[in-house]
Amino acid sequence: MSDLIADLRTQHYDQPAMDKAHHRFTALLGALPLATKQAIPALLASLRREVIDHFDQEERFMQMTGYERYDAHREQHQLFLKQLDEYQNVLESDGADIQKVHWSLCQWQHDHEKIWDEPLASFLNYNASWHPHHIEEAS
Numbered sequence: 001m002s003d004l005i006a007d008l009r010t011q012h013y014d015q016p017a018m019d020k021a022h023h024r025f026t027a028l029l030g031a032l033p034l035a036t037k038q039a040i041p042a043l044l045a046s047l048r049r050e051v052i053d054h055f056d057q058e059e060r061f062m063q064m065t066g067y068e069r070y071d072a073h074r075e076q077h078q079l080f081l082k083q084l085d086e087y088q089n090v091l092e093s094d095g096a097d098i099q100k101v102h103w104s105l106c107q108w109q110h111d112h113e114k115i116w117d118e119p120l121a122s123f124l125n126y127n128a129s130w131h132p133h134h135i136e137e138a139s
Contacts, residue, residue, distance in 0.1 A: 015121045015124055015125065017057055017061075018054075018057075018058065018117060018120075018121055021050065021053070021054035021057065022054075022109075022113065022117070024050050024054075025047070025050055025051065025054065025109060026109070028043065028046060028047045028050060029047070029102065029105055029106055029109065031043060032044075032047075032098065032101070032102045032105070033098055033099055033102045035098075040091055040092075040098065041088070041091075041092055044084070044087070044088045044091065045088075047084070047105075048081070048084055048085075048088070051080070051081065051084065052081070055074075055077040055081075058073070058077075058117070058120065059073075059074055059077070061120070061124060062074075062120065065123070065124060065127050067120065067123055069116075069119070069120075073116050073120065076112060076116055080108060080112070083104075083108070084105075087101050087104075087105070
């Protein structure tokens with residue numbers, strides 16, 4: 001688990017908005033196993049708000065740039081929100097091990113960043129480097 005957390009903390013894609021959102025998400029995840037039972041619902045609600053804001057932002061980036069994997073990437077976001085809602089319901093009803101939920105959320109973040117966000121960031125970085133504004137400056 002510590003290798004996974006260390007990997008999450010060092011993810012960087014040269015996309016300030018994405019990087020900042022990922023680091024906030026990681027920080028909230030880090031607080032989860034330390035939270036009291038009473039604090040878990042509020043922490044999960046904060047996590048959900050952060051995730052929704054981040055997903056909305058990523059989806060706007062994809063739409064604005066014509067990213068071809070938009071639909072599949074958006075579907076991953078929707079599946080995660082459903083999973084997060086299920087975890088919140090189970091945790092609030094006292095039926096889940098917070099360590100297992102924490103591990104699952106960390107694993108999801110790791111996998112999502114590697115499979116979905118890394119290619120998106122590369123596309124956005126490439127797309128920005130060929131934006132007409134940059135070409136005009138170079139000439």
